[in-house]
Structures are given as structure tokens and as C-alpha cells.
Amino acid sequence: MAKNAGYHWDDRFDRIVTLLDGRRVRLRWIRPTDASLLREGFARLSETSRRNRFFIALKELPDHVVRYFTDVDGVDHAALVALSVPEKGLAEQGLGVARFVRSKDEPLTAEVAVTVVDEVQRLGLGTLLLGTLAAAASERNVEAFTANVLWSNSNVRFWLLGLGAEQWHRLGDAVVCSLGTSLLANRAAERSRIAA
């Protein structure tokens, strides 16, 4: 991630936060060595969460997708991961990931996606991941995120609306919206019930 040097949220970003149920979670940038954590976290997602994230009921992540998801430059493609902070003897687990991929045609925009494993949803992690990613994206000259959401995923549509999403377009079973990264970072920080 050499391109990532010199930013406030650079490779050294590594923070422990406490979710609403008291569990401690580590946030840091993804690394190429996170392949097994990613596969294993994906395996713990419910069918609904997989469909809401990938729009199809994927059984597992293909190797080339895992490589693409973990080997990122941190500027044009960046991903924050949330990991469990295990008790002694237990293995670290992947709990969430938020990523953006900059558009080649419109480099001031990037597509965003966020996933939190079902067992820790509704504990504030999604908002924290998305807000932190937006702040880092803004620093990297990404002015707006586009997000693709299944129309049936109404919880997420309303969540993004509350975080400033606009310019909604229907696209088959999905909707695409736009989120200004500075506004998103501010709104997420205001709404977050987790001390970052």
C-alpha cells in the first residue's frame, strides 16, 4: 500500500472501538494476508446479507475475487476491516468490511460497499465503518460515493437516506444513489453511538 503514505488515515491506522453491546473491535486497513479472514467472515454471513451485498446468493468468494478484495492500493481501491479482539486462545474473526473503488471515468467518485456479519449488525459498526471510510476517501480526493442497493433492502435505503444519499435512480431490482463523502463523514460521526 505504498500509495497510501502521507494521509491522516494511512497504513498505520489501527483503532480499537467498543460496540453498543460492549464488545471490542479492531478497525484497520485490509491487507493481502487477510484472505482467510475474509473467506471465513463471508461464510458467517446469512443468505440475506450475501444477497444484499452481492445481489446474488453467492456460496463462497472465488479466489480471484478474494485477491481483488485484499490486494488494494489504499488510494483508488481501499477497504477498512473490522476484526474481533479475541480473548486469549481464540482466533481473530472478520466482522465487517467497507470499501470504495474509484471510478476510472469519473475519478472524483467511487463505488462504495459495506458489510457487517449478521451477529454484530445493529450495534453501530456499519455507520462507523462507512463514516471512517468516507473521511479517508475525502482525503484521497473522492468527492462522492455511489452506492448500489437492492430495492428490497429498505433498511439500508433509509439508513443511507439519513446519511445524506441523493440522486436516487432505479436500475432493475436495485437503486443507485450518491453520497457526498464530506457530508457522509460528518453525518455518520453525528449519528454514531460509538466513540471513534
Ligand SMILES: CC(C)(COP(=O)(O)OP(=O)(O)OC[C@H]1O[C@@H](n2cnc3c(N)ncnc32)[C@H](O)[C@@H]1OP(=O)(O)O)[C@@H](O)C(=O)NCCC(=O)NCCS
Ligand atoms: C447495512 C449494514 C452494513 C449495516 O451495518 P450495521 O452494523 O448493522 O449498521 P449500524 O448498526 O450502524 O446501523 C445502521 C442503521 O441501519 C439500519 N438497519 C440495519 N439493519 C436493520 C434492520 N435489520 N432493521 C432495521 N433497520 C436496520 C438502521 O437504520 C440502523 O440504524 P439504527 O441502529 O440507528 O436504527 C449491515 O446490515 C449489512 O452488512 N447488511 C448486509 C449487506 C448490505 O446490505 N450492504 C449494503 C449494500 S452495499
